[in-house]
Amino acid sequence: xxxxxxxxxxxxxxxxxxxxxxxxxxxxxxxxxxxxxxxxxxxxxxxxxxxxxxxxxxxxxxxxxxxxxxxxxxxxxxxxxxxxxxxxxxxxxxxxxxxxxxxxxxxxxxxxxxxxxxxxxxxxxxxxxxxxxxxxxxxxxxxxxxxxxxxxxxxxxxxxxxxxxxxxxxxxxxxxxxxxxxxxxxxxxxxxxxxxxxxxxxxxxxxxxxxxxxxxxxxxxxxxxxxxxxxxxxxxxxxxxxxxxxxxx
Amino acid sequence: xxxxxxxxxxxxxxxxxxxxxxxxxxxxxxxxxxxxxxxxxxxxxxxxxxxxxxxxxxxxxxxxxxxxxxxxxxxxxxxxxxxxxxxxxxxxxxxxxxxxxxxxxxxxxxxxxxxxxxxxxxxxxxxxxxxxxxxxxxxxxxxxxxxxxxxxxxxxxxxxxxxxxxxxxxxxxxxxxxxxxxxxxxxxxxxxxxxxxxxxxxxxxxxxxxxxxxxxxxxxxxxxxxxxxxx
Numbered sequence: 001x002x003x004x005x006x007x008x009x010x011x012x013x014x015x016x017x018x019x020x021x022x023x024x025x026x027x028x029x030x031x032x033x034x035x036x037x038x039x040x041x042x043x044x045x046x047x048x049x050x051x052x053x054x055x056x057x058x059x060x061x062x063x064x065x066x067x068x069x070x071x072x073x074x075x076x077x078x079x080x081x082x083x084x085x086x087x088x089x090x091x092x093x094x095x096x097x098x099x100x101x102x103x104x105x106x107x108x109x110x111x112x113x114x115x116x117x118x119x120x121x122x123x124x125x126x127x128x129x130x131x132x133x134x135x136x137x138x139x140x141x142x143x144x145x146x147x148x149x150x151x152x153x154x155x156x157x158x159x160x161x162x163x164x165x166x167x168x169x170x171x172x173x174x175x176x177x178x179x180x181x182x183x184x185x186x187x188x189x190x191x192x193x194x195x196x197x198x199x200x201x202x203x204x205x206x207x208x209x210x211x212x213x214x215x216x217x218x219x220x221x222x223x224x225x226x227x228x229x230x231x232x233x234x235x236x237x238x239x240x241x242x243x244x245x246x247x248x249x
Numbered sequence: 250x251x252x253x254x255x256x257x258x259x260x261x262x263x264x265x266x267x268x269x270x271x272x273x274x275x276x277x278x279x280x281x282x283x284x285x286x287x288x289x290x291x292x293x294x295x296x297x298x299x300x301x302x303x304x305x306x307x308x309x310x311x312x313x314x315x316x317x318x319x320x321x322x323x324x325x326x327x328x329x330x331x332x333x334x335x336x337x338x339x340x341x342x343x344x345x346x347x348x349x350x351x352x353x354x355x356x357x358x359x360x361x362x363x364x365x366x367x368x369x370x371x372x373x374x375x376x377x378x379x380x381x382x383x384x385x386x387x388x389x390x391x392x393x394x395x396x397x398x399x400x401x402x403x404x405x406x407x408x409x410x411x412x413x414x415x416x417x418x419x420x421x422x423x424x425x426x427x428x429x430x431x432x433x434x435x436x437x438x439x440x441x442x443x444x445x446x447x448x449x450x451x452x453x454x455x456x457x458x459x460x461x462x463x464x465x466x467x468x469x470x471x472x473x474x475x476x477x478x479x480x
Contacts, residue, residue: 085473133430140427147423151414160477161410165424168406168470175431 014231015240017091021228028221032214039210047203056120061207063113065215066106070138071173073103073219077145078170081163091231093159096166097149098226102219104142111135130179138176141169155234256346263355270359280328284321285367291317292375303380310379311389311440315433317375318368318393322400323425325364327418329356329408330475339412340479349472357405357468365397388443395456396436402460402467403428409474432456 010016043061080096083089114132115125126132145162152158235241257265274281295313299305333339342352372393376386407425411417439452 137427137430140423144424144427147420148410151411151417151420157413157477157480161413161474164470164474164477165410168428 012089012091014091014235014238015244018228018231018240018244021224021231025221025224025228028217028224032217032221035210035217036214039207039214042207042210047207056117059113059117061211063110063117064208065211066109066113067135068212069215069219070103070107070110070135071176072216073099073106074138074142074166075170075173077103078163078166081160081166084163085160085167090156090234091227093156093163094227094230094234095223096163097145097159098223098230100142100145100149100162100166102222102226104139104146106215106219107135107139107142111139131176134172134176134179138169138172141165141172145169259347259351262345262347262352266352266355267359270356270363274363281363281367284325284364285371287324288317288321288368288371288375291320292378296379307380307382310376310381311385311437311444313379314372314375314381314389315393315396315437315440318365318372318397319400319429319433321368322365322397323404323422323429325360326404326408326421326425329360329405330412331408334412334479339475343476343479349475350468353405353409353471353475354464354468357401357471360405361398361401365401369393369397382444385440385444388440388449391453392436392439392456395453395460396432399432399456399460399463400429402463402471403432406467406471406474409471409478411478412475413478432459435459 011020039061043058047058049055049057077096077099080092080099084092084096111132114135118127119125145166148165149158149162152161232241292313295309295317296306299309330339333342342349345352369390372389373386376389381389404425407421407428410424411421414420435452435455439449439456442452443449
C-alpha cells in the first residue's frame with residue numbers, strides 16, 4: 001500500500017510521468033487495437049441486419065461509444081482541472097488540457113455519424129432537437145476550452161483558466177444526458193442500461209460493449225501520448241528532457 | 250493600511266463601489282447609450298434583411314429582440330473588468346477586507362443596471378418596430394427581466410477569465426455564446442409558448458431557478474477566475 005501511494009505521488013513529477021506515459025500509451029494503444037478490430041468486425045459482418053433499419057444501423061457502433069466518450073472526456077477534463085486547481089499539480093493541468101482536443105474529436109465524430117445515420121432514417125441531416133443541439137453546444141464548449149488555452153501566453157495560467165471553464169461547463173453534461181427524457185426528442189431514448197433491463201437486442205450487445213471498451217482504451221493511450229508531448233514541450237529547457245532524448249550526456 | 254477594527258463592512262464597500270461605478274458611467278454617459286444603439290441597429294438591419302412584410306417580422310420579432318439584447322450585452326462584457334485590470338484597481342479588490350465574490354456581485358449588478366436595463370427599457374420601442382403583437386409584450390419584458398441578469402452573471406465569468414488577454418473580442422464571444430444558449434432557449438421559448446397559447450411559466454420558472462443558482466455560484470466562480478487571471 002505504502003509503495004502504491006509513493007508511486008502515485010512520484011507520478012506528479014514530470015520526468016516520472018514522462019516515462020510512465022511513454023510505456024502506458026503504447027500499452028493502451030496495443031490493447032485497444034485488437035478490441036476495436038474485433039468489435040468492428042463483429043459489428044460490420046457478424047451482427048444480423050436490423051429488421052427495420054437494414055444495414056444502416058451499423059454506424060451506431062461508432063456513434064454510441066463516441067457519444068459516451070464525448071461526455072466522459074469532458075467530465076474527466078473537469079476532474080483533472082479541479083485537481084489541478086486545488087492541489088496545483090502540474091501534470092494534472094497537462095492531462096486536463098490533453099483531454100480537450102480528444103474530446104472535441106469524439107464529439108465531432110458523434111455529430112457526423114449521427115447526421116449520416118439521420119439522413120436515411122429521419123430524412124434530415126440535422127434537426128434542432130434538444131439532444132443534437134446540446135451535443136453541438138458541447139463541441140463549442142470544447143472549442144472554447146481549447147481557444148482559451150491557446151490565447152493565454154503563460155502555459156500554467158492558461159491551463160488553470162481553461163480548466164475553470166471546463167469545470168463550469170460540467171453543468172451542461174446532465175442536460176445532455178437527460179435531454180431525451182426531459183423534452184420530447186427526435187433522438188431515441190436510452191436503450192442500454194447498466195442497472196435494469198436493457199432493451200437492445202442481445203446480438204448487438206457484445207460488439208457494442210467491445211467498441212465501448214476499445215474506445216476507452218484508445219482514449220487512454222491517446223491521452224497519455226498527448227499529455228506526454230505537452231509535458232515535454234513545457235519542460236523543454238530542463239536537463240532531464242535532454243537526457244531522455246539522448247542529446248546531453 | 251486599515252487599522253484593525255475599522256474595516257469597512259459589506260454594505261459600506263458595496264455603496265462605495267456602486268457610487269464610483271455610477272459616477273464613472275455618468276461622466277461618460279455617451280458610452281452608456283452604445284448597447285442600446287447597437288440593439289437598435291441590429292433590429293434595423295434584421296428588418297431590412299427580412300423585407301417589409303409585417304407578418305413575417307412579427308413572427309420572428311421575439312427571436313430578433315432576444316438576439317439583439319444578447320449580442321449587445323455580450324459586446325458590453327469587455328468593459329466589465331478591463332479598465333480596472335488595466336489601472337490596477339482589480340488588484341486592490343484582491344487586497345480588500347471584504348470577499349472578492351461580494352465586490353464581483355456588486356460590480357455585475359451595476360453593470361447590469363447600466364447596460365441591460367436601458368435595453369429592457371428600449372425593448373417596447375424595438376418590439377413596435379418589429380410589429381410584435383401587443384399581448385406578447387409583457388411576457389417579453391418578464392423574460393428579459395429574468396434572463397438578462399443571468400446573461401450578465403454568466404458573461405461576468407467569461408470576462409474575468411479573459412481579462413488578462415489583450416485582444417479578447419472574438420474569444421469572449423466564443424466562450425460566452427455557448428453558455429448563453431440555455432438562457433436564450435428558455436427566454437425566447439417562454440414568449441413563443443405564450444404566443445402559441447401554451448403555458449409560458451415553465452420556461453420562466455427555469456430562468457428564475459437558473460438566476461437564483463447563478464446569483465449564488467457565479468460570483469464565486471468569477472472571483473476564482475479573477476484570481477487566476479491576475480497572478
